[in-house]
Amino acid sequence: MTVVTDPAAPHAEGPAGLSVRAVTSSYGGGDRVLDGLGLTVGAGELAAVLGPSGCGKTTLLRIIAGFIRPDAGEVALGDRVISGPGVHIPPERRGVGIVAQEGALFPHLSIARNVGFGLTGAGRAERRARTAEMLGLVGLAEYGDRMPHELSGGQQQRVALARALAPRPALVLLDEPFNALDSALRAGLRSDVRAALRAAGATAVLVTHDQEEALSWADRVAVIREGRVAQCGTPDELYAAPADPWVASFVGEAVVLPARAAGGRAETALGPVAVAADADGPGTVVLRPEQLGLAPVTADSGVRGRVTEVRYHGHDALILLDVPETGRIMARVPGAPEFRPGDEAAVTASGRAVFHPA
Numbered sequence: 074m075t076v077v078t079d080p081a082a083p084h085a086e087g088p089a090g091l092s093v094r095a096v097t098s099s100y101g102g103g104d105r106v107l108d109g110l111g112l113t114v115g116a117g118e119l120a121a122v123l124g125p126s127g128c129g130k131t132t133l134l135r136i137i138a139g140f141i142r143p144d145a146g147e148v149a150l151g152d153r154v155i156s157g158p159g160v161h162i163p164p165e166r167r168g169v170g171i172v173a174q175e176g177a178l179f180p181h182l183s184i185a186r187n188v189g190f191g192l193t194g195a196g197r198a199e200r201r202a203r204t205a206e207m208l209g210l211v212g213l214a215e216y217g218d219r220m221p222h223e224l225s226g227g228q229q230q231r232v233a234l235a236r237a238l239a240p241r242p243a244l245v246l247l248d249e250p251f252n253a254l255d256s257a258l259r260a261g262l263r264s265d266v267r268a269a270l271r272a273a274g275a276t277a278v279l280v281t282h283d284q285e286e287a288l289s290w291a292d293r294v295a296v297i298r299e300g301r302v303a304q305c306g307t308p309d310e311l312y313a314a315p316a317d318p319w320v321a322s323f324v325g326e327a328v329v330l331p332a333r334a335a336g337g338r339a340e341t342a343l344g345p346v347a348v349a350a351d352a353d354g355p356g357t358v359v360l361r362p363e364q365l366g367l368a369p370v371t372a373d374s375g376v377r378g379r380v381t382e383v384r385y386h387g388h389d390a391l392i393l394l395d396v397p398e399t400g401r402i403m404a405r406v407p408g409a410p411e412f413r414p415g416d417e418a419a420v421t422a423s424g425r426a427v428f429h430p431a
């Protein structure tokens with residue numbers, strides 16, 4: 074899927090904010106895939122749309138790009154409505170650049186001609202200068218004369234980004250652009266793409282199902298669940314103050330425990346934890362695995378669990394335990410783990426927890 078903006082169109086004025094308002098969509102009159110979805114991205118902001126498979130991310134992206142029309146609702150770029158009742162601006166006139174999962178470069182055109190492809194309204198000298206500028210921006214200044222098949226997958230994705238940015242789009246959509254790459258390459262390309270978008274001052278929406286990617290990349294993350302925004306916030310807000318237990322479990326690892334709150338404390342099976350002063354009555358608390366402490370069992374150990382699995386990540390380890398009082402929980406411990414599957418460990422909780430009333 075490749076859309077190249079038309080620089081001669083009146084919208085080619087650079088980054089704009091995106092507003093998606095109460096968008097509803099279904100395929101062929103079936104169940105609603107998007108159900109009154111709303112999303113705002115500020116001009117120059119890098120946003121991620123995160124959600125499990127089938128939640129409607131790609132459908133949302135297709136609606137913003139103009140490949141499908143919503144059943145109801147409105148999409149605007151800046152103060153310009155591009156989809157809505159009686160309005161459907163065609164994809165090529167929206168000022169939206171797309172970076173697809175796999176570069177989708179034109180195989181028979183050189184890298185430079187790929188990047189300059191959308192600059193139809195520009196003169197030759199201007200096109201050449203803008204192409205060189207964009208190739209420089211993505212760190213491929215020397216590659217203009219090569220053909221796409223002579224570049225690695227990561228380099229092709231950079232070219233796709235340069236091509237998307239060249240016509241100064243109002244918005245760049247990135248559709249899981251790092252998926253086809255191995256994990257070592259992904260992290261590097263991710264930050265390079267982010268830096269290039271920042272340098273261009275672009276407004277961008279990254280679609281991903283990878284929570285680590287969304288949290289590390291975006292200024293703001295919209296978590297989609299069943300066609301609606303379950304929560305939209307900064308990565309820190311999502312992690313520290315998830316709107317509900319589902320968001321907590323989807324964005325990072327979570328330990329969700331039944332609790333009863335009063336006076337800034339919640340009683341849980343792992344003992345009392347600090348919660349907001351106004352939390353009151355029955356509900357659940359969300360703890361992150363790094364808030365659980367494990368220690369060797371002694372005569373006065375309180376809650377004990379049996380280690381079922383150890384996932385060692387180098388910098389830390391995730392330890393899964395079966396605890397009679399809570400069921401399966403996980404703890405994150407720094408460095409090399411001192412427990413092995415089958416060991417018994419004393420479990421404590423510390424720090425502040427998010428409380429959700431029942």
Ligand SMILES: Nc1ncnc2c1ncn2[C@@H]1O[C@H](COP(=O)(O)OP(=O)(O)OP(=O)(O)O)[C@@H](O)[C@H]1O
Nearest residue numbers: 100101106124125126127128129130131132133282
């Ligand atoms: N062309 C289509 N016709 C009918 N149903 C569709 C079509 N495309 C998607 N769907 C359905 O719409 C729902 C949302 O699909 P969508 O591709 O938007 O999800 P997604 O969040 O992007 O998923 P993934 O992460 O797996 O790509 C799914 O139930 C899917 O089966």
